Amino acid sequence: MNVLLAIFLAAGDLPVELRLENDDSSVFARIRSGAWASNGFEFRATRTDGIQVNSEGQALLSGGVDLGVAIHDRFVIFGTYEVSGTDDLFADLAGLYAGYRDRSEHGHGVPDEVTLYAGAILGRFEVKKEGFGDFDDAIGFGGGIDLTWHAARGLLFSVIGEYRLIEFEYQKDVLEGDKQAGGSGVWAGLALDFRF
DSSP states (O other): OHHHHHHHHHHTTSOHHHHTTTTTOOEEEEEEEEEEEOGGGOEEEEETTSOEEEEOOSEEEEEEEEEEEEETTTEEEEEEEEEEEOSSEEEEEEEEEEEEEEEOOOOTTSOSEEEEEEEEEEEEEEEOSTTOOOBOOEEEEEEEEEEEEEEETTEEEEEEEEEEEEEEEBSSOEEEEOSEEEEEEEEEEEEEEEEO
């Protein structure tokens, strides 16, 4: 985290020419970490077999990798894979996004690039408690904004925020309470980008 912060602070002092000299890069990879938060991760239900199940926690720590390509330097397509969890909860998801990237030449703390993107996500969710029961895999929607600063040639620093909508259906019959986990949520975090 300290390394990411140092890169972020240094990026603001680089000349615009240095920060933007890698504009022709088309392939990129990104390593990111952050947290995925949703009220829907809390699950409480009484099953038809009389067993009460519950999970607590509204935020999952996560790490992931994005791989993609820029088309004509403005349009981006990328795939993502992410693993998230706490002591009792686990989720992983894969997604395919498309977006538009705009560039700034102002510098002085203003992001060098702003990317808006949206796409489909496929996820899995589980509560790591014996006898809890399973959830179905789910398909959902994700969209976000990526604020990026150039730190060095081919190396960038990003602040990312995403909205996600994905619901995982509980496989057991429920007499009372929740029948699904997830729903609307947000993801926020930091990333290191590599351009090739």
